[in-house]
Amino acid sequence: MDKWDSFTNFITLLLVFLHAVIIILVSFRVITKRRSASISLAWLSVIYTLPFAGVVIYLIFGELYLGKKRVQRAESMFYPFTQQINQCAAPYLVPYDENHRSLVTSLRELIYGRFKMPAVTGNQLMLLTSPHGILEQIIADINAASQVVYLEFYIWAVGGKADEVAVALINAAKRGIDCRVMLDSVGSSAFFKSHWPLQFKRAGIHLIEVLPVGPMRIFFHRQDLRMHRKLIAIDSHVGYTGSMNLVDPHVFKQDAGVGEWVDIMIRMQGPIIPITASLLEFDWEMETGESLVKNMLVKCKESPVFDENSHVQMIPSGPYVDDDNIHQVLVSAIYSAQKSLILTTPYFVPDEALQAALKTASARGVKVQIILPAKNDSRMVDYACKGFFEELLACGVEIYQYQNGLLHTKSILVDNELCLVGTVNLDKRSFWLNFEVTLLIDQSPFIAELYQLQLSYIAHSHKVCLTQWQQRGRIQRFLESVFYLFNPLL
Numbered sequence: 001m002d003k004w005d006s007f008t009n010f011i012t013l014l015l016v017f018l019h020a021v022i023i024i025l026v027s028f029r030v031i032t033k034r035r036s037a038s039i040s041l042a043w044l045s046v047i048y049t050l051p052f053a054g055v056v057i058y059l060i061f062g063e064l065y066l067g068k069k070r071v072q073r074a075e076s077m078f079y080p081f082t083q084q085i086n087q088c089a090a091p092y093l094v095p096y097d098e099n100h101r102s103l104v105t106s107l108r109e110l111i112y113g114r115f116k117m118p119a120v121t122g123n124q125l126m127l128l129t130s131p132h133g134i135l136e137q138i139i140a141d142i143n144a145a146s147q148v149v150y151l152e153f154y155i156w157a158v159g160g161k162a163d164e165v166a167v168a169l170i171n172a173a174k175r176g177i178d179c180r181v182m183l184d185s186v187g188s189s190a191f192f193k194s195h196w197p198l199q200f201k202r203a204g205i206h207l208i209e210v211l212p213v214g215p216m217r218i219f220f221h222r223q224d225l226r227m228h229r230k231l232i233a234i235d236s237h238v239g240y241t242g243s244m245n246l247v248d249p250h251v252f253k254q255d256a257g258v259g260e261w262v263d264i265m266i267r268m269q270g271p272i273i274p275i276t277a278s279l280l281e282f283d284w285e286m287e288t289g290e291s292l293v294k295n296m297l298v299k300c301k302e303s304p305v306f307d308e309n310s311h312v313q314m315i316p317s318g319p320y321v322d323d324d325n326i327h328q329v330l331v332s333a334i335y336s337a338q339k340s341l342i343l344t345t346p347y348f349v350p351d352e353a354l355q356a357a358l359k360t361a362s363a364r365g366v367k368v369q370i371i372l373p374a375k376n377d378s379r380m381v382d383y384a385c386k387g388f389f390e391e392l393l394a395c396g397v398e399i400y401q402y403q404n405g406l407l408h409t410k411s412i413l414v415d416n417e418l419c420l421v422g423t424v425n426l427d428k429r430s431f432w433l434n435f436e437v438t439l440l441i442d443q444s445p446f447i448a449e450l451y452q453l454q455l456s457y458i459a460h461s462h463k464v465c466l467t468q469w470q471q472r473g474r475i476q477r478f479l480e481s482v483f484y485l486f487n488p489l490l
Contacts, residue, residue, distance in 0.1 A: 023047060026055050074286050081282050082116035084293065085275055092271035094119040094311045103336055104311075104418045104442045110332055111315055111440060114325045119313035122305035123270030125446040128242075129453060131249045134265045135161040141238045141267075142168040148178045150280040152210075152231045153246045154187040154423075158194045160248025166196050170203040180206040180292075182283060184227040185213050187245070210287055225319055228423050228434035230265075233277035236303045239268040241276070241422055241437055243410050258375040259405035264453070266421065266439065266446070272312045273303050279316050279437065310444030317424070318435035326424055326438065327431040331357045333414055337366045342413040342454045344371045346406060347378070348385045349427040355388065362396040371457045373408075374401035380483050381427070386476075387484030393466040400461035407457060411450060418442035419450055 030043050047054040094108070108119050128134045142149055142165070149172055156162065173179045181200065183191060191197070192209060200207045210227040232240040244263035245252075252261060268276065281292040317326035334341060334357040341361055348370065350358070362368045370392070376382035389399060411421040422438035424430045441447065 022055055026058060030058070070286060073289065077282060077285060081278065081293075085278055086116065086118055088274050088278075089118040089120050089271060092120040092122050092305065094121050094313075102417075102442075103338070103415060104440070107329065107333055107336065107418070107440060108313060111313055111329060114328070115315060115317075117275070117314050117316070119311055119440070120271040120275070121309050121311050121443075123268060123272045123310040123312045123444075124306040124308045125269075125310050125312070125441065125444055126267040127446055127449045127453065128265045128267055129263075131244065131260075131263065132161055134244060134263075135165060135248065137267060138232065138240065139164055139168045141232075141234050142172050145172050145177050145234050147235045148180075148233070148277070150180050150231075150233045150277060150284075151246070152182040152227070152229050152280055152283060154184045154226065154228045154230065155245035155247055156181075156183050156188045156191040157245065157247040157252045158191055158196065160251040162246050162248045165246060166199070169205055170199060173200075173203040173205045178206075179204070180208075180280075180284060182208050182210050182227065182280075182287065185209045185211050186226060187228075208284070208287055210283075226429075226434050227283075228430065229283070229316075229437045230423055231276060231280055231437060233273060233280050236273055236277070237269060239273045239276040240265050241268070241439060242266050243408050243423060249405075253377065256377045256406075258373065258377050261408045262373075262402070262405045263408045264411075264421075268312070269304060270306050270310070270312075271303055272314065275314050279314065282316075283435075308445065310446060311442050312444075313440040315420075315422075315438040315440060316436070317438070319433060326436060327351075327353070329438075329440075330354065330412065330420065330424070330426070330431075333412055333418075333420055334358060334361055337361050337414045339415045340367045340369075340413075341415075342369045342371070342411075342451070343426065344407060344409045344411050344454060344457060345426040346373050346376065346408045346410075347381050347425040347427045347430075348372055348388070349381060350388065351428060351431070354426065355392070358392060358397055359395040362392075367398070368396070369398045369400065369454075369458065371400045371402055371407065371454065371461060373406045374403050374462065375406065377406060383479045384483035387480040389464060389469055390466070393464060393469060399464040400458050401464060402457055402461045404460045409453075409457075411454070413447070413450055413454060416447060416451055419447055421450065 026047055027044060030040055030047070043058055047058055050057070096105075111117060112119075128137060149169065151169075169179050169181070185192070188209075197207055211225055230241055230243065230245060232238075242263065242265035244261075244265050247261070249260040249263075278293070285291050285293075315326060315329060331353050334354070341358075358368055358370075372385065376385070393399060409421075410424055410426075411419055413419045419441050420438050421441065422436065423434075424436045424438050430436055
């Protein structure tokens, strides 16, 4: 018995010693990464509070590791990709006048400096707000395709009118159209388990699972990096992006208790379409190694130019480039506001810089309005989000809670002159972990349409009053404080 006790004591002391050594080494790694203090402290809290498990969680989710092969491929592709895009866009560049710098000029320069993506004119934009109308328009455009149909989505949910999109794709492939579909492994997991992948394969549709997850992949890349883009390119003529996944809201997540998801998509035509197609080709090559770039300049010449003349600049973002790029663009847009800011997002967990920008804008006399869903499908994010309310309300920021479903639109409207719209939420996941796409739009009738849509959201929202908010219960306050503390990790 004494020998057994000595052995168990030895093993216990050894485990304690090993745990202490591992914690010290991982803590040193966290500190030397030199991230923001809030993120580092949050991870240190997890590591020290959860024995062994905290270290494992950090090693899996704590660092931006995309995978060596994917990173090398992205780096080697970046310069040729942007060079071709700029050659393609050269005839359609937005005119630049150093003597007449507008509100959008500095943003355009920042985007080009960071992403090498040009702003092009001669585009026509259509704001689509009806889910069934969006899906019907996509189906019609697929049915009219003559060369290629490329799609990339975070979620493709089986059921309802989304299945009709699948049928349209199968029919297009049978007509000889080059059909390629990229879907996120986690977001579209149910789709990959359905009968559709086999039907796609039989029809000749190329389908890939982006950023696949699994126990053996933990050692090769971080498992919670997600492809969150929503993109479509059809021939050289039509493209789509926006907040809506390939889902039918009438059947999607009906048991979540948040109502139907409320989304928008933008139907694009003009010189922005070859750039959209090029981004899809970039993503395809980064994921598979197969190059789809044939003759981009020919595709550019095939793209029509419109008198509507909307200025559009595409902003792709993701963890394979400098990871604060899209965050810098959003913060800069907020600081550029002189009169008004209207922001819509389903997930609002700002970092210190974004929160400071909103408070500063309000202090400068800018009318700042944030529209959020009253009910959220993520309880943790909902509590973390509400942890920011009191401080923002006290600074004069207006907060509205949308009542008619889960408002999923992601947009920032600045002074009714320009907007940023696309797939980026105002949270750290979208800023640093997800592959996203955003459009900077100005000089377009689209701006007025988006403004009217945001006013309709406000009309169906409850305005949060500071005095009433301060009277919420203690349990609510406690939960907000807990998730506010760990918001750097959400």
